[in-house]
Amino acid sequence: MHSLPSLNAQDVAADGERLADALRDHGACWIADWPPPALRDALRDDLRRLLADGGLAPAAVGRAEGRARREDIRADSTCWLDDPRCGEPARRFLAVLDEVRTQLNRQLFLGLRSVEAHYAAYPPGGGYARHRDRFRDSDARRVSWVTYLNAGWNDGDGGALRIWREDGDTVDLPPVGGSVCFLSELEHEVLPAGRERLSIACWMRRD
Numbered sequence: 001m002h003s004l005p006s007l008n009a010q011d012v013a014a015d016g017e018r019l020a021d022a023l024r025d026h027g028a029c030w031i032a033d034w035p036p037p038a039l040r041d042a043l044r045d046d047l048r049r050l051l052a053d054g055g056l057a058p059a060a061v062g063r064a065e066g067r068a069r070r071e072d073i074r075a076d077s078t079c080w081l082d083d084p085r086c087g088e089p090a091r092r093f094l095a096v097l098d099e100v101r102t103q104l105n106r107q108l109f110l111g112l113r114s115v116e117a118h119y120a121a122y123p124p125g126g127g128y129a130r131h132r133d134r135f136r137d138s139d140a141r142r143v144s145w146v147t148y149l150n151a152g153w154n155d156g157d158g159g160a161l162r163i164w165r166e167d168g169d170t171v172d173l174p175p176v177g178g179s180v181c182f183l184s185e186l187e188h189e190v191l192p193a194g195r196e197r198l199s200i201a202c203w204m205r206r207d
């Protein structure tokens, strides 16, 4: 088992060089305490409000006519951050992440042209089976980014994100206290949690 390079909010606020280095050399990194607590708390409140109003929809798997709800594969419910029902924190978050996209382009020449993101809530016991974020018929998603909105997560709560690195080793990240960034071609899995698990899943795309 490996750990990942760990960055902090200053690294992200700077020029993106450390983030780019970590992605180039390791394919993934952890960003501790990002976004700053005030924005993270506002995002959690926004997500909780949407949940209470029935604003999240069960996620489906597959594309086009093969699209179906498969709770055994992924159990989360989602709401895209550009949905008008999302609040101002969601718009702020998208704007900040778009700056990160610009920095990554400058450093890595990835040709990232857009960002998409959704709130996600996994019910207790629900996970997301091993997968890649790049679709089989489209490689538009290049960089994946997940920001965790849980507060006070305990060791026994489960719900880690497991990433398979290129060398075949795995790394498990508890869903609390920051964000993870990884190349969308890497396989990963959400392990079931003993309690509700809140996050924002984002992708930087080439189209």
Ligand SMILES: O=C(O)CCC(=O)C(=O)O
Residues within 6 Å of the ligand: 120, 128, 133, 146, 160, 161, 175, 188, 189, 190, 199, 201
């Ligand atoms: O929430 C996570 O840790 C990862 C979610 C994920 O893999 C996805 O939404 O594609």
Ligand SMILES: [Fe+2]
Residues within 6 Å of the ligand: 131, 132, 133, 188
């Ligand atoms: Fe994923």
